[in-house]
Amino acid sequence: METTYDVKIYKILTYKGAKKTTYTVRWTVADKRWREPFNTVALAEGFRSELIRATGKGEAFVVATGLPVSHRSKSAAMSWYKFAVEYVDARWSQLGGNSRKNIAKTLTATTIALLRTKPTQFAPAAVRTALREWAFNTNRRQDAPRDVVDILRWVERNSLPVSAWEDPEKVDQVLRSIDTRLDGKQAAAWSRKRNRRILNVVMKYAIRRRVLRANPLPKGKESTAVEKTTNAVDKRSLLNPEQAAAILDWIRRRPRGGKRLHAFFATLYYCGPRPEEAVAMRVEDVILPAPDADDQWCELLIHTATPEVGKQWTDGGDPRAAGPEGPC
Structure with missing residues (x-):
């Protein structure tokens, strides 16, 4: 944690808008400008007085936060694990199963990167499973088995506070962690x-809750710098019509579910929908041409998608998440 005594505090800036007046405290720490707006002049003067008292006592300021070392914000008082669980519970009812599952995966990798020490007494796979399948699943957390509860209690005790995000080096460490697969190789661009x-989105939630002052994640192109990929498909890897027809005919002749799977794979090959869109289709979604019509084209109505995410991520116990997915 880098600190400095190079602090300058300025007069309160008053802005009179059309609807309300804002009072902004301005100061610099190591030549970096900081601003904190308040709705009343009393609040602004109180905060400015705290900064002045800290400088008068010869107290160092944290460069990353712009605040005195003694200033304990919400981010210093709340552990990352507790905050992550709170975030999952706040968003759970607003999201579909696939988004819930993706959030759990991301928060699992992030939480492991924000531990004070490695959990040597537990298997790494067990820790990941406990976090992903139980801690970050609102529906299942209360029913976690005893061994999972022991792991989660250890994680809660050893989780760094949310203020760890105010350290740029720690932020870089977390980002490297979530960008790396378990085998040590870089994860796919998507x-x-x-x-x-x-x-x-998690950081924006933390700002709204006043747990963090600003989004600590890097902004701009460097924040999502990934190698360029191409969507072009090598024609040599595609089935030709004769091969596709032969495979579909083989599928149709399977004794169990052959006709159903034939319809599914034929829809994918000839019409090009995603598997979760084809699965969601019903008989009434297919408009067939009249037998005596010259034009033998049919029409498929793709109106929803039902990706298979697992029944633990849906509210009704259905393994497929019905409907479009919202933002994570």
């Missing part, structure tokens, strides 16, 4: 983008 997007 996975890294998804993790960054989820963490940005």
